Each structure stands twice: as structure tokens, then as C-alpha cells.
Amino acid sequence: MKRKTFGPVTSQHVAQLAGVSQSAVSRTFTPGASISPATREKVLKAAREIGYRPNAIARSLNTARSRIVGVVMSYFDNQFYPQVLEALAQQLDELNYHLLLFVGDRDGNVDRIFDQIMQYRVDGIVLASVSLSLELSEECLAAGIPVVLFNRSEETGIASSVNTDNVAASRQIAEFLLAGEHKRFAYMAGVADSSVNLARQQGFVSALEAKGVQDIRVVQGDYDAQKTARAAQELFSSSAPPDAIFAANDHMALTVMDVARYEFGLRIPEDVSVIGYDDTGASGWPSYALTSASQPVTAMVTATVALLMKQIESENIEPEQVVVTGALIVRHSARRPHFGVVEKEGLSLFQPQEVE
Amino acid sequence: MKRKTFGPVTSQHVAQLAGVSQSAVSRTFTPGASISPATREKVLKAAREIGYRPNAIARSLNTARSRIVGVVMSYFDNQFYPQVLEALAQQLDELNYHLLLFVGDRDGNVDRIFDQIMQYRVDGIVLASVSLSLELSEECLAAGIPVVLFNRSEETGIASSVNTDNVAASRQIAEFLLAGEHKRFAYMAGVADSSVNLARQQGFVSALEAKGVQDIRVVQGDYDAQKTARAAQELFSSSAPPDAIFAANDHMALTVMDVARYEFGLRIPEDVSVIGYDDTGASGWPSYALTSASQPVTAMVTATVALLMKQIESENIEPEQVVVTGALIVRHSARRPHFGVVEKEGLSLFQPQEVE
Numbered sequence: 076m077k078r079k080t081f082g083p084v085t086s087q088h089v090a091q092l093a094g095v096s097q098s099a100v101s102r103t104f105t106p107g108a109s110i111s112p113a114t115r116e117k118v119l120k121a122a123r124e125i126g127y128r129p130n131a132i133a134r135s136l137n138t139a140r141s142r143i144v145g146v147v148m149s150y151f152d153n154q155f156y157p158q159v160l161e162a163l164a165q166q167l168d169e170l171n172y173h174l175l176l177f178v179g180d181r182d183g184n185v186d187r188i189f190d191q192i193m194q195y196r197v198d199g200i201v202l203a204s205v206s207l208s209l210e211l212s213e214e215c216l217a218a219g220i221p222v223v224l225f226n227r228s229e230e231t232g233i234a235s236s237v238n239t240d241n242v243a244a245s246r247q248i249a250e251f252l253l254a255g256e257h258k259r260f261a262y263m264a265g266v267a268d269s270s271v272n273l274a275r276q277q278g279f280v281s282a283l284e285a286k287g288v289q290d291i292r293v294v295q296g297d298y299d300a301q302k303t304a305r306a307a308q309e310l311f312s313s314s315a316p317p318d319a320i321f322a323a324n325d326h327m328a329l330t331v332m333d334v335a336r337y338e339f340g341l342r343i344p345e346d347v348s349v350i351g352y353d354d355t356g357a358s359g360w361p362s363y364a365l366t367s368a369s370q371p372v373t374a375m376v377t378a379t380v381a382l383l384m385k386q387i388e389s390e391n392i393e394p395e396q397v398v399v400t401g402a403l404i405v406r407h408s409a410r411r412p413h414f415g416v417v418e419k420e421g422l423s424l425f426q427p428q429e430v431e
Numbered sequence: 432m433k434r435k436t437f438g439p440v441t442s443q444h445v446a447q448l449a450g451v452s453q454s455a456v457s458r459t460f461t462p463g464a465s466i467s468p469a470t471r472e473k474v475l476k477a478a479r480e481i482g483y484r485p486n487a488i489a490r491s492l493n494t495a496r497s498r499i500v501g502v503v504m505s506y507f508d509n510q511f512y513p514q515v516l517e518a519l520a521q522q523l524d525e526l527n528y529h530l531l532l533f534v535g536d537r538d539g540n541v542d543r544i545f546d547q548i549m550q551y552r553v554d555g556i557v558l559a560s561v562s563l564s565l566e567l568s569e570e571c572l573a574a575g576i577p578v579v580l581f582n583r584s585e586e587t588g589i590a591s592s593v594n595t596d597n598v599a600a601s602r603q604i605a606e607f608l609l610a611g612e613h614k615r616f617a618y619m620a621g622v623a624d625s626s627v628n629l630a631r632q633q634g635f636v637s638a639l640e641a642k643g644v645q646d647i648r649v650v651q652g653d654y655d656a657q658k659t660a661r662a663a664q665e666l667f668s669s670s671a672p673p674d675a676i677f678a679a680n681d682h683m684a685l686t687v688m689d690v691a692r693y694e695f696g697l698r699i700p701e702d703v704s705v706i707g708y709d710d711t712g713a714s715g716w717p718s719y720a721l722t723s724a725s726q727p728v729t730a731m732v733t734a735t736v737a738l739l740m741k742q743i744e745s746e747n748i749e750p751e752q753v754v755v756t757g758a759l760i761v762r763h764s765a766r767r768p769h770f771g772v773v774e775k776e777g778l779s780l781f782q783p784q785e786v787e
């Protein structure tokens with residue numbers, strides 16, 4: 076994907092390239108204005124090609140903001156996302172902004188969502204949905220709408236993003252499991268090409284390989300409870316089932332635990348250790364007591380709102396990649412190593428570097 | 432609370448009562464129009480007093496709708512609400528409407544939320560928050576905005592609402608527990624004055640009393656995990672702890688189960704039966720296998736959207752109270768009676784009337 080140049084491109088350039096009038100360009104980017112779909116299509120294509128951003132013009136015409144931030148989200152069954160949505164709505168509310176919700180299409184129908192977003196004069200967009208992130212963020216940026224990717228990133232770095240350090244945290248999970256003397260490792264993957272899944276898999280696998288572990292099983296849960304249950308059944312039915320499983324998020328980890336206990340009669344952590352990523356509400360429930368890499372929702376949302384506001388206030392959209400620091404929260408779903416677990420503010424954390 | 436009369440009240444009446452010009456009334460109800468806060472306050476007060484609804488006028492001036500539905504919601508940690516939010520967003524999306532989210536203030540700051548809602552030209556409102564429902568729905572209706580109360584109702588019947596039959600379902604839970612030969616009953620109450628809590632408590636208690644049960648303990652969980660844990664500790668610490676607990680929602684029931692098992696070493700259902708209300712995602716997880724009265728999210732949301740659209744299309748807001756039929760989903764958190772449990776489409780339901 077080629078990086079766009081955001082020079083001083085004007086609506087005249089766009090009109091020229093698209094072969095339409097300057098007024099057609101203006102109407103394309105004026106919410107509610109009349110424009111034929113074919114012309115609009117030409118203008119958007121040209122605007123994308125030369126990286127035209129109409130927001131400065133639009134703002135000079137429209138001093139009043141809509142005070143609406145669009146949020147594209149899916150996976151409401153994963154408790155992490157409702158937590159994020161609530162925190163985002165509350166923090167935006169304090170700034171007198173509100174949140175217009177678009178439910179992400181897991182099949183990745185970008186055009187439809189983009190058209191919906193363009194119907195409303197949103198001041199910014201938070202993309203917290205997997206498959207849409209790349210194309211949709213480019214479309215929005217090309218249309219002059221500030222974008223922040225939440226819990227995902229794109230290679231080009233064209234859009235701002237907020238994440239935890241997925242590679243480092245997943246490496247730490249590998250070290251924790253190695254220190255707990257596990258032997259047979261498995262990774263329950265999320266949607267294969269999602270940025271966080273790639274980073275978590277890479278961190279986990281590379282840290283194990285660096286310690287000489289060769290045979291790491293990778294199965295696909297795709298962030299989906301049913302697929303995860305089937306993949307877990309496959310793992311536990313094998314001749315040498317894993318004694319350590321890292322699931323790319325808590326939502327899948329909880330399913331893995333239920334399958335292990337209730338379908339295979341396995342004890343956790345005596346027979347198999349399970350670790351997740353997110354540290355969502357249910358992970359702390361005593362029925363699960365899941366060891367998990369935390370994603371601090373409040374800090375991540377604070378960073379997201381700050382990035383959005385900076386972009387909304389400014390004429391320029393300078394992408395920034397924010398990394399929020401989490402921790403490995405140690406509970407009882409994985410065997411504890413003999414070193415490295417420290418107690419802090421009522422939580423047990425894995426911080427071997429502080430003990431050595 | 433006195434019932435408003437929705438006669439043919441005009442903006443002239445409002446202007447007269449408020450002592451302002453008719454144009455001031457019009458500007459108060461025109462989004463984005465200039466109006467001083469003091470004048471606006473006078474107009475809103477007068478409009479509320481005489482039940483003025485500007486929507487007919489506003490619509491004749493503004494043929495274009497905002498295509499925004501405001502949703503006031505809280506309790507995101509209770510999985511039921513994110514499920515509702517997702518379904519609502521998807522169903523509205525199909526009608527090319529989208530959802531602007533307001534996080535309900537549990538302390539019930541109505542004015543602030545109302546002012547925020549008025550900032551946006553929403554076409555309708557769904558109120559799914561406990562403490563705000565009564566006053567807020569009156570304010571919105573007085574301002575001419577269609578309102579649907581979701582999973583709550585108000586005594587006056589002034590606003591439309593969608594609920595399951597809370598009284599009947601809770602009566603059935605009492606019958607199920609009586610049929611299971613339980614002896615000592617407790618009710619884990621939600622927020623004391625919320626409409627669904629009152630209905631569930633009334634249905635449960637009256638059905639038990641009708642069968643001669645006198646001593647029914649009622650403790651307050653207030654829909655809050657920490658308060659619920661403390662109330663459960665109180666119940667299980669007593670000299671004659673209950674052997675049957677009905678919690679006013681699943682979110683509290685799951686907490687009761689965790690406290691029973693992990694703090695008191697009780698077996699479920701051998702030592703104590705627990706039943707919830709909602710049938711949310713986690714209730715079906717094998718770690719809980721909670722017996723619960725279902726609230727069919729899709730059917731409830733379909734009814735909500737239908738009510739909203741009918742009101743948005745029409746000039747008149749005729750309140751309707753829709754009751755959606757649920758079922759008692761029988762899993763393993765409560766002792767099963769020897770009769771009345773039938774298997775349907777992979778689920779076990781309590782339907783004694785069909786067996787007798």
C-alpha cells in the first residue's frame with residue numbers, strides 16, 4: 076500500500092484530475108449536498124489518489140462542529156469492547172462530544188460503512204473493528220476525517236493508533252510459561268490477518284523459538300466462540316495435547332478453559348495452563364481466575380480521545396502511534412513459576428526483571 | 432407524577448405562557464438556532480407545563496430527518512445490554528438509521544442528559560437506563576421526540592415500552608423452585624425502585640406467599656457486582672441460609688454463584704439453587720449453566736425499532752406497551768423438579784402447563 080503525500084493539494088487539483096467542476100468537489104464533501112453517485116465516485120477516487128483533505132475548507136465554511144464521533148466496532152460478545160465503548164462514551168461526553176455507533180461488518184464490506192459514515196458530518200472516527208481497518212481508515216482520511224485505530228494498527232502508519240505492546244506482552248507470556256516449566260505449547264490464534272493477532276503470535280512464537288522450542292501448535296479460533304471450541308477440541312484430542320495454551324484474547328481463553336474442564340475433564344492449571352490477553356471482567360471472576368495480559372481500558376481510551384481531539388482541533392492530521400503499557404496479571408489458570416511474580420496493589424504481576 | 436395532556440397545543444400557547452415571542456419558541460426547538468439560555472429555559476419550562484410537542488412543526492420545516500436515534504444505556508458490565516446495543520445498532524442500520532450513545536448516569540442527573548439529547552436533532556430515543564426513565568421520557572415526549580422504554584416501564588404509561596412479562600416469569604420461577612422442593616427462599620433485588628425489579632419481586636414473592644411460604648428474605652444487590660457479593664455473603668453467613676435464590680438479573684446471579692462456591696464452598700445445586708433473569712451469554716457457559724428467565728433480545732429489539740419507526744412516521748405519539756414472551760431456560764444451577772421440564776430445539780424449558 077503506497078503512502079499518501081499530504082501536500083497543499085486543493086479542490087482545483089481534484090476537480091482537474093476528476094474532470095469535474097470545482098463545485099462538484101465541494102458538494103461531494105458537503106454533507107447533505109446534492110451530487111450524483113457517479114460524480115461523487117470520480118471525486119472521491121481523485122481525492123484519494125492525490126491525498127486531498129477537504130477538512131480545512133469544510134471547517135472554514137462550517138465553524139460549528141457536529142460534536143459526533145463515529146465508532147466502528149464489532150465483537151460485542153467479547154466483554155473488552157463494551158468496556159471500551161462505555162469508557163469512550165463517558166470520556167467524549169465530558170468534552171461534550173457523543174458517539175455514533177457503526178457495527179462493523181465481519182465480512183469487511185467497507186464501502187457500505189464508509190457511505191454510512193459520510194451521511195453524518197462526524198468530526199472523527201474510532202475504528203475498533205478488525206477487517207475494515209485498513210481500507211476504511213484510508214477512505215476516511217482521504218475525506219478529511221480524523222481517524223484513530225483502536226487496538227489495531229496498519230503497516231503504512233497512515234492513521235493514528237492506540238495499542239498495548241502486543242509483541243512484548245506476548246513474549247512475556249512465553250517467558251512466564253517457560254519459567255513454569257511447560258513443555259508443549261499452543262497458540263489459539265485470532266483472525267489470521269488482524270494486526271494484533273499477528274503481533275501476539277509473533278511475540279509468543281519468536282520468544283519460544285529463541286529458547287529452543289521447536290514444536291508450537293497454532294490453531295485458529297478467529298475470535299469466535301464456536302470456532303475456538305472446535306479448535307480446542309482438536310488440541311485436546313491430539314496424541315500429545317499441549318500443557319500450555321496462549322489464546323490471543325480472553326474471550327477465546329475462557330472458551331478454551333470451559334472445553335478443557337467440561338468436555339475433557341482436565342484440571343486447570345494442573346493438566347493444562349491457559350493464558351489470555353485483555354484482562355476483561357470475566358477473567359477476574361473466580362470461576363476462571365484467568366492469567367492475562369492487561370489492556371488498560373481507561374488509559375487506552377484516554378489516549379484515543381486525546382489523539383482525536385488533537386486532530387480535530389488542528390488543520391493537519393499527523394499520524395501518531397501510541398503504545399500503552401499493560402502488565403501480565405497472574406491469577407490461577409496457569410502454573411506459576413518459582414520466580415518473577417510480585418504483588419502490587421492487590422494484584423499479582425509477572426515482572427521477572429524487578430526480582431532478578 | 433401528573434399526567435400531561437397532549438391536546439392541540441400550539442407554539443402560541445407556549446410563547447404566551449413563557450412571555451416570549453413565537454419566534455423564540457421556534458428557535459428553541461430548531462437545532463443550531465440562536466437562543467439565549469435564559470429564554471430557552473423559559474420556553475422549555477412552559478412547553479413542559481402544557482405538554483407542547485413541536486415535532487409536527489419541526490417536521491414541516493425540516494423534511495430531512497437526522498436519521499439518528501439516541502440511546503441512553505448503562506450497566507455495560509451486564510452482558511445483556513451490549514447484546515441489546517449490538518442488535519439495536521444492526522436493526523437500525525438496516526433502516527439507514529444510526530445510534531447516538533448516551534451513557535446513563537446511575538445517579539440520575541436527568542437535566543444534563545436531556546440537554547445533551549436536545550443538542551442533537553435525534554429522531555427518537557430508546558431509554559434503557561434505570562433511574563432516568565421516568566422524568567427523562569416525559570421531557571423527551573414534551574419536546575416532541577418519540578421515546579421507547581426498553582426493559583422498563585413507567586406507571587403513567589405515557590411512554591411506549593418493551594418488556595418481557597416480568598411478573599409472570601418470576602411467578603414461574605417461584606413455581607419451579609417450589610416444585611423442586613426448596614424450603615428457604617431469597618430474592619436478590621435490583622435497584623429497589625426500578626420497574627423491572629418491582630415486577631420481578633412482586634411476581635416471585637406473591638407466588639410463594641400464595642403457596643403458604645411466609646419467610647422470604649429480600650436482600651439488595653442493586654444490579655451491582657460488589658453490593659451483590661456483600662448481600663450474598665450476608666445470606667450464606669446466616670444461621671439458616673437459603674436453599675433457593677432468585678436474582679433479579681443474571682449478572683447478579685453469576686456473582687451469587689461465585690460467592691457460594693468459592694467463598695462458602697457450597698455445591699450448586701445440591702446445597703443451593705440459583706436462578707437469574709435475562710439468559711445472557713455467560714449464563715450458557717458451562718462454568719455457570721445458569722437456569723434463567725430469557726429475555727429474547729432480537730424480538731425485544733425488533734419490537735422497539737417497530738415502535739420507534741411508527742412514532743417517527745406518524746404525527747401523533749400514541750404510547751403502546753409491548754410484552755415479548757420469554758421462557759424459563761432450565762440448566763444446572765437449580766435442582767430440577769420431577770415434572771414440567773420439556774425439551775425444545777436443544778433447550779430445556781419449564782412448561783408445567785404443557786405436561787399436566
